[in-house]
Amino acid sequence: MNPTLEIFSQGEEVVTGQIVDTNAAWLSEQAVTMGFTVTRHTAVGDKLDDLVTLLREISVRADCCVCTGGLGPTVDDLTSEAVAEAFDLPLEFDAVAFEQIKRFFTLRNRIMPESNRKQAMFPKGAERIDNAWGTAPGFSLQVGRCWFSFVPGVPKEMQHLFLETIRPTLASRFLLRPEKLVTIKTLGIGESAIQEIISAIEIPAQVQLGFRASPDDVQTKLLFPHDYPETAMNSLASKIAAALGDNVFAIDGFGPASGDLVFTVDQLMTSEKYTLALVETASQGLLAAKCVGLKWLLETRYEQSLERLGQKLGITINADDLWATAQAIASEIKQTGDADFVLVQLYAGDSQTFHDKDQAIILYNVLLTGDGFHRTTHSVAGPIKRKQNQSALLALDLLRRYLQHKEL
């Protein structure tokens, strides 16, 4: 049995719905990867009684708990007081923490307000968690069954403290047997088509198969037991990836960590020193926006009227033959510009179709490279922002397929 872990989020802004609690999901994913079973998330506001009650509940229920929020300098920040009251521990002044908090202000040429002093008060027996990322140090302590860690609720600070201090501590305090997760990321193929392809492959009963469709990709997840042999793991994952063919743009879980589609394309473009010019229609700037700051993207343009774009480029638009039109646009831009590749995205469908979530547009993507034209077509439906995002990704994915396979 894995040790159990709970997440506890403190703050009126969470409990009243002013912010979405992304910390809980982030911490849970980390904890599951480490080998904990996450049993519960709880969020409460800044009321001392509610905090005390919850702390006592958790101390007899879970092996471990990570708590976010309530460590700031204001009167709303009650975590230390709540721990002290819940478990009958006196608060003690920590001179080292106080020096750190003062230094944070000195380094920024600011004077420390008197209210920050309370951030150096910890319940007796607590281990301090130093915080180089903000003013609030965290702390850990064992109460009853549970090892509690308290960190600030600011996501960036929380993540640093978890990765640098809490994770190593938990790894040494608990006997963990983490499962191994392989994630195969695809674009251009739906979840049910993937399931059908994979159904022909035999998957051992100990391996858990799952799927996750996000706005940016479809992920096939394979969860292996702690002691599953590495070679068998790699061979199964490779077999599935091979069956999914060039729809796969990245695999997470063995080898170097991968990222999203932009990351994959950036690696390929940068290593081969290619450059790109872009014409967007349905994605309306979003494809360029996703590539912000990347050196290989030289230009993009969006023109609402295809006629007008044709006039400006001096080419004839044939709305009945979008392949020919896209090729003509790409050739003209290649001739007059500096980019190695030109990627042109057009679509069939009027403004009404584009806006209507129940209608689909047909995308025509053309990529012009040194060895000619390459093309893909897709039907994209859903709300306008989904159409926009899918259009950006599917056009970029044509470039990715070319770079990875050089044959289409």
Add this chain to the structure above:
Amino acid sequence: MNPTLEIFSQGEEVVTGQIVDTNAAWLSEQAVTMGFTVTRHTAVGDKLDDLVTLLREISVRADCCVCTGGLGPTVDDLTSEAVAEAFDLPLEFDAVAFEQIKRFFTLRNRIMPESNRKQAMFPKGAERIDNAWGTAPGFSLQVGRCWFSFVPGVPKEMQHLFLETIRPTLASRFLLRPEKLVTIKTLGIGESAIQEIISAIEIPAQVQLGFRASPDDVQTKLLFPHDYPETAMNSLASKIAAALGDNVFAIDGFGPASGDLVFTVDQLMTSEKYTLALVETASQGLLAAKCVGLKWLLETRYEQSLERLGQKLGITINADDLWATAQAIASEIKQTGDADFVLVQLYAGDSQTFHDKDQAIILYNVLLTGDGFHRTTHSVAGPIKRKQNQSALLALDLLRRYLQHKEL
């Protein structure tokens, strides 16, 4: 005292962090607006014992609870069973629900799998919540102190069922005294500057003042008690909005509902039938992307090299005078294009500065309209994606200021 409400989210995908629980925040905001005090969010996985324990806890602790998830047809969906076991209620077959579920499949030319039959089983005494948006009906029932409502976890279905069925029921079952919230939305001024300006205005003790800085705006929030006089409320909000001047782009809470900056600009551009051409640098397509599908945006272009853009437009680039350069670009595009307005965004700072989160770029926005040039400048710091987003918003905000005030 307001009645208390808890949110209960069921699902392994929530508790293991595979998805962020946005339902809890959405429901909480709705409940707070109605006049409930939200006291707790809890998420647990698909284990019957955990569900039973939690349901019993909530039944003696809260006046009301909205539960999401666990109503699907698979073996993981245990909500009805858990309610039955927790409160010793038999499950009963609901023939009307069963007909609705069958009809959902018939309308889609699909055959209902046998497993969906369980979705028509409800604990004795429950009121069914019809679901026209999916296969899973919800249900409500009173147990102990608490009025429970159970709905599917799919956000769209959940939101429809809440707004159409649960909200009216809660409004009739509970004596609610909702507070009134006025939100003043600004761009181009920071939180501390706003606080300083407002500190000169006397705010009655019953009115709660709050601030919220998001990536897209800074919001000043005024929370008024239920019985606060309407005229006094409007007068205080107007006074604060006036003090913040043309930094205010929208006010929520009285009059017609407003939206984000794009919404405000869209209203103004559409009502005056203006059109716009755009040149983006730091926002790299994101400004156009935010305006997806809006008719008044005729074109955008992004060119990584300002030199190259100058060559293409046939104008001279003076990197030491970005105002003059931006004006020259705007004039050229106005002359050769169809748009009423041209908005040009340039920035000072090299690629290194743009990428470095600790360095700032200086934005130069120029808007060319029928009555000449208008301009704003801003310093923008932070990670590259923040710089990009702020640059998009601040350029668009120059257009908003012109449209709302026609004097800059």
